[in-house]
Amino acid sequence: SVVLAVIATFLVGDFNWAVLGVCLLAAWVVLAGVxxxxxxxxxxxxxxxxxxxxxxxxxxxxxHLGMAxxxxxxxxxxxxxxxxxxxxxxxxSVDIGGYQFVFEGAVHFExxxxxxxxxxxxxxxEGKQIAVLHPEKRLYTVQQSVMTEAGIxxxxxxxxxxxxxxxxxxxxxxxxxxxxxxxxxxxxxxxxMGFGGFLAASDKxxxxxxxxxxRDALGMAGAQA
Numbered sequence: 286s287v288v289l290a291v292i293a294t295f296l297v298g299d300f301n302w303a304v305l306g307v308c309l310l311a312a313w314v315v316l317a318g319v320x321x322x323x324x325x326x327x328x329x330x331x332x333x334x335x336x337x338x339x340x341x342x343x344x345x346x347x348x349h350l351g352m353a354x355x356x357x358x359x360x361x362x363x364x365x366x367x368x369x370x371x372x373x374x375x376x377x378s379v380d381i382g383g384y385q386f387v388f389e390g391a392v393h394f395e396x397x398x399x400x401x402x403x404x405x406x407x408x409x410x411e412g413k414q415i416a417v418l419h420p421e422k423r424l425y426t427v428q429q430s431v432m433t434e435a436g437i438x439x440x441x442x443x444x445x446x447x448x449x450x451x452x453x454x455x456x457x458x459x460x461x462x463x464x465x466x467x468x469x470x471x472x473x474x475x476x477x478m479g480f481g482g483f484l485a486a487s488d489k490x491x492x493x494x495x496x497x498x499x500r501d502a503l504g505m506a507g508a509q510a
Contacts, residue, residue: 307360311353318346341488348481355474361467368464370450374457382464384445385409391449391458399425404458406447408438420460422449435463444468 325342326334367382375390389405401423408416418436425432435448443466450459 303360304364307356311357314349314353318349322346339488341485344481344483344485344488346481347484348478351474351477351479351481353474354470354477358467358470358472358474362465362471365466366464366468368461370459370461372453372457373460374455379462381462383410384415384464386447386460386462388458388460390456391452396423398427399423402449402452402458404436404447404449404460406436406460408445416445418445418447420447420449439469441469442467 322335322338323331325338328334329337369379369381371379373379373386373388375388378385378387380386385408387407387409389407391402391404393400393402395401401421403419403421406418406420407414408418416438418438420436421434423432423434424430433448435446438445443464446461446463446465448461448463450461452458
């Protein structure tokens with residue numbers, strides 16, 4: 286698990302002790318879970334033994350895996366997130382975090398109860414276009430409230446956010462770029478933990494215990510009567 290943690294640390298970026306610690310914890314949780322499954326199924330064989338494992342056991346394993354995934358997401362997102370505010374005129378580009386952001390300008394249009402400025406930002410990686418985002422800024426005329434809607438390119442290992450700030454001279458805009466690595470791992474880990482809890486709670490052995498307790502309680506009440 287130590288070797289895997291060190292390799293994972295360097296794969297995700299520059300060396301960091303916090304990242305190493307969480308990678309070590311995650312590797313230990315995963316490898317310990319795999320080892321425990323192998324131990325519990327060794328007498329029947331892995332393929333024959335897996336169906337005999339209870340829902341509560343699978344729930345525990347799933348919840349532990351979710352905890353490791355969530356912890357990795359929290360640390361990697363907090364340590365690797367990048368944010369930059371800049372002035373961008375139509376046609377200008379900027380290189381950030383291995384991506385090239387090209388601002389194509391913003392178009393103004395009128396809605397039924399709002400006015401809007403919608404930008405167009407192309408994102409390139411190694412010279413290849415991977416996404417086109419349309420961040421938008423709306424002014425609702427009745428409430429006089431401003432809503433900023435970021436353009437998002439979601440991915441398994443990173444999310445890219447682009448938001449419009451204030452309009453500047455000559456068609457330029459203040460643009461904010463966010464790069465958040467592994468942010469979706471936080472939510473995926475939480476979902477795994479919740480699903481693990483559901484699996485454990487749905488184990489029929491727990492329902493049988495509840496029924497037995499209810500039956501015993503009713504029997505005692507009848508005897509006292």
